[in-house]
Amino acid sequence: MAAPTQESTKHHVSPSDATTFVQSVLEGNGVSKEHSAIVAKCLVAADLRGVDTHGINRIPSYMARIRQGVLDAKAQPTLTETTPVIGQVDAHNSFGFVAAHMGMQKACEMARVYGIGMVSVKHSNHFGMSAWLVQQALDEGMMSLVFTNSSPALPVWGGKEKLMGVSPLACGAPGGEKPPFILDMAPSVAARGKIYKALRRGEKIPGDWALDAEGKQTDDPAEALKGVMLPMGGPKGSALSVMMDVFSGVLSGSAFAGHVTNPYDPSKPADVGHFLIALKPDLFMSMDEFKERMDYLYQRVVSCDKMAGVDRIYFPGEIEQIAEQTRKSDGIPYVDAEIKALNGEADKVGAEHIRVMSGR
C-alpha cells in the first residue's frame, strides 16, 4: 500500500477551536483582544468557506511580519469622514482585517442613512479573503463592492515582468429564501494563495496557472512563485488588476503601480489600499420586492439547461456556502505540515497547541 500523502492525512479542527487558537497566538504577539477577535473570525471564515488559501495558515507569515516590525500589532486605524457618504480609514499599518472591518462598518452606517457609503483605506495590509467583507455587508442587509490592491504577481498584457497584483474583486447582494450573491475572484486564472497552498501541501498545480522564471508553463509551485501568475481572460484579467490598483491604490494614497509589498516578504511595510462600497438594496423598490427578484434570478441561474458533463449549476458564492455547512459540522481539515507550523507559532508565545477533533 502506498504511504499516505500529506493530502490524505487530514486533521480536523472545530471552527471554535480554530478561532480560540488564532486569538491566543495573536494576543501572544501583542494584538489586542478586540483586534484578535476580528482577525481570527475572518481567517476562520475563509477556512470554513473552503478558501484554505486565505485561512489560519497565513498566521506564520503574518506573525513574521509583526516580529520583523513591518506590521504594527498595536496600531489603531483612524477614520475621517470626508462627506456624509465618503470616509477614509488610515490603517496606520495595522492588520488589513481590522482597518477594512472598520471601513465596511462605516460604509454600512452611511448607506443606512443616505443609501450609499464609500470608504477608502490606506496604509493597510493583506486582508485575506474578500468575501468576509461582502458577508459583513450582507449581515447589515447591504449590497457591496470590495476592491483591494496587492503585491506584484501578474504581468500587464504583453509584459513579462510581475507588475500588477492578483488583486481580488468582490461584490454581493442579499437574497430572500435563496442564498445571497457573493462573487469573490482574483483576476488571474487562480489566486496566488493556491500556489502557496500547493507548496505547503507538497502538491502540483495545473499547468495553465503560472509561468516559471523562464516564461514556461509549470506545474511546480516553487517554480511558479519565481515566475508570474497568468491573468484570466488575457488582457481582460490584466485590465481588471489595473482597475483594482486605480481604485484601491491610486485613489487612496497607498502604494500602487507595483509598489505593494508581498505578505510573505517581511522586509518592509505592505502599504496596501482597499476600496469599499455599501449600497442599500431597497433604493428603488421595497426590500421584499428586491429579495423576490434576487430569488427569481437565483432560480433562473441554477435551473438553466446544463452543458454535457455538468450535474449541477451553482450561484456565485454557493459552492463556498455548501463547504461552510459541511465544515461547521465536520470541522476544518488541515494537513500535518500546517498543524506543525501553527503549533510552532503557539510555542513561540507560550500559547496552547491547536486542538484537533478526536476520532477523525
Ligand SMILES: NC(=O)c1ccc[n+]([C@@H]2O[C@H](COP(=O)([O-])OP(=O)(O)OC[C@H]3O[C@@H](n4cnc5c(N)ncnc54)[C@H](O)[C@@H]3O)[C@@H](O)[C@H]2O)c1
Ligand atoms: N487579499 C488578497 O490580496 C487576495 C489576492 C488574491 C486572492 N484573494 C482571495 O483568494 C480567494 C480565491 O480567489 P479565486 O479567484 O481563486 O476564487 P475562485 O476561482 O475559487 O472563485 C471565484 C468565484 O467564482 C465562483 N465559482 C467558482 N466555481 C464556481 C462554479 N462551479 N459555479 C459557480 N460559481 C463558481 C466562486 O463562488 C467565487 O465567487 C478569494 O477569496 C480572494 O479574495 C485575496
